[in-house]
Amino acid sequence: MKIAVLSDVHGNLPALSAVLDDIEGWGADQVILNGDLVNRGPCSLECLRLLQTRVPESRCIKGNHEAYVLACAEDPLSPEDPTRELRLFAHWTYHQLGSAVADIAAWVEHYDLDAPAGASLHITHGSRLGYRAGISASTSAEELAEKLGPPRDLFVGSHTHKPLIKRFNGTLVVNTGSVGQPLDGDERAAYGRFTLENGRWQAEIARVPFDKPRALQDMDESGFLEHGGAVTRLIRLELEQARMHVGSWMREYLPRVKAGEISVAAGVESYLRSCEA
Known part of the structure; x- marks a missing residue:
């Protein structure tokens, strides 16, 4: 079986x-x-x-x-x-x-x-x-x-x-x-x-193996990134790199979002800048 x-x-x-x-x-x-x-x-x-x-x-x-x-x-x-x-x-x-x-x-x-x-x-x-x-x-x-x-x-x-x-x-x-x-x-x-x-x-x-360029293109062209909120940018990065980003972002930024200190979009921007540094 x-x-x-x-x-x-x-x-x-x-x-x-x-x-x-x-x-x-x-x-x-x-x-x-x-x-x-x-x-x-x-x-x-x-x-x-x-x-x-x-x-x-x-x-x-x-x-x-x-x-x-x-x-x-x-x-x-x-x-x-x-x-x-x-x-x-x-x-x-x-x-x-x-x-x-x-x-x-x-x-x-x-x-x-x-x-x-x-x-x-x-x-x-x-x-x-x-x-x-x-x-x-x-x-x-x-x-x-x-x-x-x-x-x-x-x-x-x-x-x-x-x-x-x-x-x-x-x-x-x-x-x-x-x-x-x-x-x-x-x-x-x-x-x-x-x-x-x-x-x-x-x-x-x-x-x-699968067609990752096609999968990334689906993210770009489907409306997922446009209508799914800023966190979808982290999800796309996870697909590109095959490593976690959303969980890392949540640990660092979610408490601040809940406290009203920062918006989700601003938190994502900050996280992505730190990844590029």
Whole structure:
């Protein structure tokens, strides 16, 4: 049995297309989308339709960005809220998806399989602690035990955009990395390949080149940068460099934005100048 798990596409159509080609060549028996297919990028609707067309039997799990988009229906984007600009690209995605929002609303939050010894598994976007509680190389043993929860032979998460394979207390723990916006310094798309042989799981991270110039052009021409707020400039830089910028910006500037000391746009300008220095 061969299962492909892909995640964090973030509206990157060239990357998704390349990964689906690779999965087809590998001969997966099942394809699981582990969240964040949409948002944080320019081609959410196109990615959703491509997945539905090429792998109509795929199992889809919600990530935090699906949750952000779904929340737009109840988000008034108050002008008095200094953080409203941080949510503009989610609203842009919400309007791009239109009636297809109902498709992602039906997705589940995890896939849990009780199976004979050696073959049980749990797949979720972050961990058992939530969408955004991802597992990384720096996760402590105590924290990891909490995030894994009830024992499974294989635990698959994503969210951090950085792939990982390790064993912990008898569990094979895998972070699949990101299809559309890898942040580990390797600009190739990443996804997880899982093989069940003789009652035991084996895992590997596949890396797949994609047409990055086309993906950057999609950002430039889709309206994503124009209508998604200043933070989209950081997202574009992340795609260019395959390393994190939004998280670094948030740690440094978000408290100041919330305090009314600086606008999001001014904070982004300041951060980008520091990157050039």
